Structure formats: C-alpha cells, structure tokens
Amino acid sequence: MVSVVSRPKTRVIAPVIASVGALALLLTGCGAGSGGGSAQGSKEFTYLTNVENTTIRGEIEALSKDQCKTENEAAPLKVETVPQTRLDQKLQLLAGQNALPVQFAAGNAPALTQDLDKSGNILDFEKALKDLNISDAILPGAASTIKSLYGGKLNVLPYQYNVEGVWYNKKIFADNGIEAPKTWEDFVAAGEKLKAAGVTPLSASGKQGWPLTRLVSGYLFSDLGPDALKKVADGQAKLTDPEYVKAAEAIADLGSKGYFGQGIGSIDYDTAASQFLSGKAGMFYMGSWILSNFNDKAQNKIGEENIGFMPFPKVAEGKGIDNQYAANVGLPMTFNAKKYDDKASAWLKCIATNYGSTALKDKNSISGFKLTTPVDGLPPLVKSTQETVNNTKESVLWFEALFSTKATTTSQTNAAGLVSGSITPQKFMELVQNDLNTK
Structure with a gap:
C-alpha cells in the first residue's frame, strides 16, 4: 500500500485483518488497570520496526548520534526488529500486555492501527505537533493521505511518502x-x-x-x-x-x-x-x-x-x-500514547524537524516531512519528485487501500x-x- 525507496513489499502490501480472537485479546488487555506501571513513560526511546526496512531505522540511528544527540542522552534509542509477516501478531501480543514500545511500526492494515487507537495506544499527532508548535512539520499531501487511510485522524508519521x-x-x-x-x-x-x-x-x-x-x-x-x-x-x-x-x-x-x-x-x-x-x-x-x-x-x-x-x-x-x-506512506510508524512523556515528546520534535532533510540527503529517500534544511546535489528526478511532493495538497488512495x-x-x-x-x-x-x- 526502500531507497528512494527500494521496492519492498511494504509499499503495496495487502491489508492483514486481525482475527476476532486476537482483537478481543488486544482490546481486553489494554483495558483500564491492565499492565500496571508498564504503561508509564520509558527511560529509553524504545522502537519496534520491521526488519526489512533498513532506511528508516538507519536514519533514526544516525539522528541519535547527531541532531538528536541530546534527546538520545536523555532517553537512549533502543531498536527491536521483527519480520513484517509477524508484525501484526507482535503488536497484538504487546498491546495485550500493555507493553507496546514508545515508537513502533503500525500494523500492515489501517484496521489494526485503528483498533489500537480505540484502546488508547496511538498518539494523536495532530495535537502533539500543535503542542510542540510544529503543526506544519508534515506536508499537506502526506497528511491528506494519512487521514484518508485512518478515518480522518493523523495517527502515523510519514517517514516514507510515495506519489x-x-x-x-x-x-x-x-x-x-x-x-x-x-x-x-x-x-x-x-x-x-x-x-x-x-x-x-x-x-x-x-x-x-x-x-x-x-x-x-x-x-x-x-x-x-x-x-x-x-x-x-x-x-x-x-x-x-x-x-x-x-x-x-x-x-x-x-x-x-x-x-x-x-x-x-x-x-x-x-x-x-x-x-x-x-x-x-x-x-x-x-x-x-x-x-x-x-x-x-x-x-x-x-x-x-x-x-x-x-x-x-x-x-x-x-x-x-x-x-x-x-x-501512500509505506509501512508507517506511530507513537504509543501511553508512553508519551516529555522525553518522547522531545524525540518527536527532533525527528519531525530533521528527518525529512537527512533522509533525502543521505538516502535520496522522500518522506512526508517538511524539509527544514535545503538539500543540494540531488539527482534531477529525485529533486523534481520532491518538488511534486512539496506542492501536493491533496492526494487519493489506491484501488485496494480500503479492501x-x-x-x-x-x-x-x-x-x-x-x-x-x-x-x-x-x-x-x-x-x-x-x-x-x-x-
């Protein structure tokens, strides 16, 4: 539904709908009182992602040593990976234990992310970015795509954005x-x-x-x-x-x-x-x-x-x-609302204001984040496509997006x-x- 992006199956992946039993576990496990203190803010910036996508993980690791060094000292980045075919099952298990990390790859289908949102596990990025005074950090076209996929909500971050x-x-x-x-x-x-x-x-x-x-x-x-x-x-x-x-x-x-x-x-x-x-x-x-x-x-x-x-x-x-x-936004990433504290907020601000430029510079990877630093020396087609992305205010989905x-x-x-x-x-x-x- 990637080097600018390599062609992983994350791009056009078929929706994977969680079983009734799994969703029942997910929703029950996330109810009030479950998990005890595990839902509190973390001392680390924990991040679960699919093993196949090295671009996003690599750029966040690079940010932790440079632009986000201060944030990393306060809450060190800790990355865990899982094969994409096992991602949904892993998310359901962690949600049932009230143990989702601070940031994680959203489910293979919007339906799973929306269920996680109903149980209070998904951060409202529209509000979070507004509170950080960076409401314009996500490009209009990317925001339009995300809201089309997630019932009108800005529930994920566009680390990758493909037109x-x-x-x-x-x-x-x-x-x-x-x-x-x-x-x-x-x-x-x-x-x-x-x-x-x-x-x-x-x-x-x-x-x-x-x-x-x-x-x-x-x-x-x-x-x-x-x-x-x-x-x-x-x-x-x-x-x-x-x-x-x-x-x-x-x-x-x-x-x-x-x-x-x-x-x-x-x-x-x-x-x-x-x-x-x-x-x-x-x-x-x-x-x-x-x-x-x-x-x-x-x-x-x-x-x-x-x-x-x-x-x-x-x-x-x-x-x-x-x-x-x-x-589309590839396999998007989201934040755990239950672990969103001052340290996670600082990480979000650093990522939202730096990722777009660094990923484009380092990997020729186009994201849905606003470029805060000009990037020179891009291949002509990458440059013109980035301009298209910057100028796109509204987008549409693809045939099977909601199937x-x-x-x-x-x-x-x-x-x-x-x-x-x-x-x-x-x-x-x-x-x-x-x-x-x-x-």
Whole structure:
C-alpha cells in the first residue's frame, strides 16, 4: 500500500485483518488497570520496526548520534526488529500486555492501527505537533493521505511518502509528436500513436496485478471524485454500479487495443520496469519508489534526462482533483500514547524537524516531512519528485487501500484477465464486490 525507496513489499502490501480472537485479546488487555506501571513513560526511546526496512531505522540511528544527540542522552534509542509477516501478531501480543514500545511500526492494515487507537495506544499527532508548535512539520499531501487511510485522524508519521503517476519517455514522445497527455482522451490517443510507431504504449506487471488495478482506481477517482472508493467501503456504493464498472471498462479497453503488449499475465514487476528503461515502452504507471531503478545506470538505458512524470489524466467532466496523484506512506510508524512523556515528546520534535532533510540527503529517500534544511546535489528526478511532493495538497488512495485481504487478492489475481479480455469488466467488479460483501 526502500531507497528512494527500494521496492519492498511494504509499499503495496495487502491489508492483514486481525482475527476476532486476537482483537478481543488486544482490546481486553489494554483495558483500564491492565499492565500496571508498564504503561508509564520509558527511560529509553524504545522502537519496534520491521526488519526489512533498513532506511528508516538507519536514519533514526544516525539522528541519535547527531541532531538528536541530546534527546538520545536523555532517553537512549533502543531498536527491536521483527519480520513484517509477524508484525501484526507482535503488536497484538504487546498491546495485550500493555507493553507496546514508545515508537513502533503500525500494523500492515489501517484496521489494526485503528483498533489500537480505540484502546488508547496511538498518539494523536495532530495535537502533539500543535503542542510542540510544529503543526506544519508534515506536508499537506502526506497528511491528506494519512487521514484518508485512518478515518480522518493523523495517527502515523510519514517517514516514507510515495506519489504515483505516469512516467513517460520524453524522447519517444518527442520523436512521435506527442505531448504529455492531460486528459484521458489525449492519453488514449497517445497510446495509439505509440502503438503505431511499434512501441508498447504502457508497460505494466500483470503477474503482480496491482499496477493494473491502480489504473482502475485512477480512472474512478478522476471520474467520480476522491471519495469514490470510500463510498464503496462505507456501503454507500458498489463496484458493480454502472459508473464503477465504467472505470473497469476503460482499462479493459486499453488492453483490447493492445496497449499493454503481449503476454501481460506473465510480466512481473522487474520485467515491466525493464521494458520502460530499455525504451521498449513509452509509458509506465508506478510510484516514486521506482526512482532507485531510474537512478541505476545499469538498469536505465534511456537516460534519466529522458524520463518525465505526470499525474493521472483527467476524465472529461469528472469530479476528480487537479494534478491527481495516488499516494501512500509505506509501512508507517506511530507513537504509543501511553508512553508519551516529555522525553518522547522531545524525540518527536527532533525527528519531525530533521528527518525529512537527512533522509533525502543521505538516502535520496522522500518522506512526508517538511524539509527544514535545503538539500543540494540531488539527482534531477529525485529533486523534481520532491518538488511534486512539496506542492501536493491533496492526494487519493489506491484501488485496494480500503479492501479486505480476500478482496485485495481477488482484485490483483484477476487484473490481468481484465485487460487481456478473459474476464469482463462487469465480472471483474462482481468478483471483488462479492469478497467485500463477505469480509
């Protein structure tokens, strides 16, 4: 749902919904009187994170020796790691014991974090940052994404922030007289010109499926507005409603025109990236985490100077926002409200005012924190993407962001069938909606 970011599964991870029994334990264990004194402020700045993500951990460790040295002397940083596949179980166990650390990686699905919030374990960052007089520490676009995911609350911190859109080959576009399309009609027309020139219009991974469903949600948000899928999650609309099926039809139409090339169902993520970076495809829908591939000269055969980035094209008379970018915050981090004391508050202030600049400088890693110190010498694409992030005031989510695990799997495993024609748009939406109905 990463070196700027490496491509870990944290980016687009399927929601993992805790079992009824586990949540009952979690909520019961966190009730009044449980855990005794363990809920008090800690002498250490304890931090639980997933072992796969070394970028965030490494930057916080670096801050503890530099900008946050004073805070670290008062409450030394103590890091514990757990495999991401065991993260939710670990969080439930610790919550049941009233023993969550000061900072921890939020659950794989927003649902778990929201349950932890109901039991008093999640810090209200909106209030906390306001009390520290740094309400502007989190960029508007990142705050918008977080609130969309967490029921309107600023429940996590955006150590990583990814915007998604259409990357395109500037040279191929120029050679074929194509300007970066702003409307869906122009987008389809650009695809036709590319196909006529012998270039695959759109590189995508049908094997993973989610790069294709991102196009469905992009169309939905542009046509019906940013709340299109929230209405589905809230039961106010269904994916089988005609206006929703229309979006699936639009993406299926791209497939019927041959815009994804041959064998879309067997193309994986790395192959799709390679198609674009070798000049075989004119466009590539992907998130900003792909910058690590773009900045790798061994992979990038077309040259960084020939890569452009544009928002999802606008659907005629649609209700979507201008410059529409889907966004996510990777696997976000949060603070334990029960252990939030003066020392934890000092750590939060130091992190919020320093992390954005240091991560960008050290790792070319884009976060959702405001840059308090200018960073020079960035690769051009990283710099321009950071500017896009800075200027984004409102963002949208992705297709499966609010889905159950079952519906997410159904969506992604049937995406290739949607664009290859083996599954009709109506049937595709029915399959996913049926799983939403039984979640």
